[in-house]
Amino acid sequence: MELDGKLQKKWGFQRNRELSTTSVSIRSVLTKLVDNINKDDQRPLITLARTDPSVFPCFRTSSFAADAIADAVKSFQFNGYAPNAGVPSAKRAIAEHLSRDLSYQLSADHVYLTAGCTQAIEITISSLAHPGANILLPRPGYPQYEAQSTFDQLEVRHFDLLPEKAWEVDLASVEALADENTVAMVIINPGNPCGNVFNRQHLKKIAETARKLGIFVVSDEVYGRQAFGDNPFVPMGEFGTIVPVITLGSLSKQWVVPGWRLGWIVTCDPKGVLQASGFVECIETFLDITTDPPTFLQGALPQIIEETKDEFFSNILNILREAANICYERVKEIPCLTCPHKPEGSMTVMVKLNLSLLEGINDDMDFCLKLAKEESITVLPGFVVGLKNWLRITFAIDPSSLDDGLRRIKAFYLRHAKKY
Numbered sequence: 001m002e003l004d005g006k007l008q009k010k011w012g013f014q015r016n017r018e019l020s021t022t023s024v025s026i027r028s029v030l031t032k033l034v035d036n037i038n039k040d041d042q043r044p045l046i047t048l049a050r051t052d053p054s055v056f057p058c059f060r061t062s063s064f065a066a067d068a069i070a071d072a073v074k075s076f077q078f079n080g081y082a083p084n085a086g087v088p089s090a091k092r093a094i095a096e097h098l099s100r101d102l103s104y105q106l107s108a109d110h111v112y113l114t115a116g117c118t119q120a121i122e123i124t125i126s127s128l129a130h131p132g133a134n135i136l137l138p139r140p141g142y143p144q145y146e147a148q149s150t151f152d153q154l155e156v157r158h159f160d161l162l163p164e165k166a167w168e169v170d171l172a173s174v175e176a177l178a179d180e181n182t183v184a185m186v187i188i189n190p191g192n193p194c195g196n197v198f199n200r201q202h203l204k205k206i207a208e209t210a211r212k213l214g215i216f217v218v219s220d221e222v223y224g225r226q227a228f229g230d231n232p233f234v235p236m237g238e239f240g241t242i243v244p245v246i247t248l249g250s251l252s253k254q255w256v257v258p259g260w261r262l263g264w265i266v267t268c269d270p271k272g273v274l275q276a277s278g279f280v281e282c283i284e285t286f287l288d289i290t291t292d293p294p295t296f297l298q299g300a301l302p303q304i305i306e307e308t309k310d311e312f313f314s315n316i317l318n319i320l321r322e323a324a325n326i327c328y329e330r331v332k333e334i335p336c337l338t339c340p341h342k343p344e345g346s347m348t349v350m351v352k353l354n355l356s357l358l359e360g361i362n363d364d365m366d367f368c369l370k371l372a373k374e375e376s377i378t379v380l381p382g383f384v385v386g387l388k389n390w391l392r393i394t395f396a397i398d399p400s401s402l403d404d405g406l407r408r409i410k411a412f413y414l415r416h417a418k419k420y
Helices: 025-037 065-074 088-099 116-128 144-150 169-178 200-213 271-276 280-287 295-307 309-332 364-375 399-414
Strands: 046-048 111-114 134-141 155-162 183-189 216-220 245-251 264-267 348-353 377-381 392-396
Touching: 025 364, 025 377, 046 392, 046 399, 065 245, 065 295, 088 111, 088 295, 088 309, 111 116, 111 280, 116 144, 116 216, 116 245, 116 264, 116 280, 134 144, 144 155, 155 169, 169 200, 183 200, 200 216, 271 280, 309 348, 309 399, 364 377, 364 392, 364 399, 377 399
Parallel strands: 046 377, 134 155, 134 183, 183 216, 216 245
Antiparallel strands: 111 264, 245 264, 348 392, 377 392
16 A cells, blocks of 8 residues: 555554444434534524433532532542442442332342443443344334444344333234344333333233243333323332343432433342343453443442432422423424323423425434524434434423423424425
8 A cells, every 4th residue: 555655554453343333323413413503593502402401500419419429539438449340338329229119128239330321231231242142122212222232243123112002112012023032122211212101010011021031121210210290110120020120220310410420230130030140240240341430429329319308309300390291282382293192201202293294304304403503402303212203302401491492493393384
């Protein structure tokens, strides 16, 4: 190879094609949307595409959590490396915290601390992967699961969530998709991106279906306890005697601190199947070769959990309930959007886009790009989470900003509505 008349070495590097195939992500699409904003628009940018309410004063985290971090740092006891599975006192705190919603007691040995739920997903999917295996993921869902599965060469098969049934799992499609190489199915409850909350009866049916198929259940409960509708939050681990459950969670949403990056993997499996199968050993081996969440965060965790008052959580739920109501009612006023189910939990909702009512809009991405440019507002196109020509709207922002944002979307519709 010659460059500028000089002989160049042929380098041994070849790009990792698995990374290239996982390029669709929330972050990459958000970057495209923000890049399309009209820089001359003097109105404030309203972000309904990213779920990070921490920037709004009404969602500010508990002062007790901030004090716990400061106390841990000032103690000088958490400046060193943490044990691979996590600081023992932090593991015990998570076990006790989660056991409040269970009919049995978890121990610290069931808990593995991670650098946010993203790393919990990485470790879990990598531990499940082996040649020829497949995993069942929800559609719509959280794209990190598919990206990680693709990277680990774990075949992905999608089961549908049914909008006409409050986004329940289509259990018939789960049974049709599974075979002898299926290792697990993933559920997200409360639901991201749909804003649904599974009731106890449906969760039990999921557990019984998974047991029948001989597959584990990975339950993403990042939004655990953030239920503000008719269905109370029930952890999937409650059915751990029926099927082995791998629960994933984090501080990020409940305490509104996504930047702190403290998550966990918890094995909810009273019968010890996850231990006997070797899955637990896979997790522990992975933890030997990966990074840990910051030690001072782990050290602060017991105090964060113990000192944060119920009033903090109830206040957050009240704000989310108000915001969900605003979102649902305002969407009704926009003819090209349909919300099949009022959100009852989490911080996001899915709405269907009717392109036949719009002029010059090709698909959901085109809608979102033009919306960003014309109205200085970002909304996530549904294809990112598995549903083309839908939109995911984040309602976890200041209610007045949410109301303004939805009015901008209505103005955009009126500008692009087909004239009959």
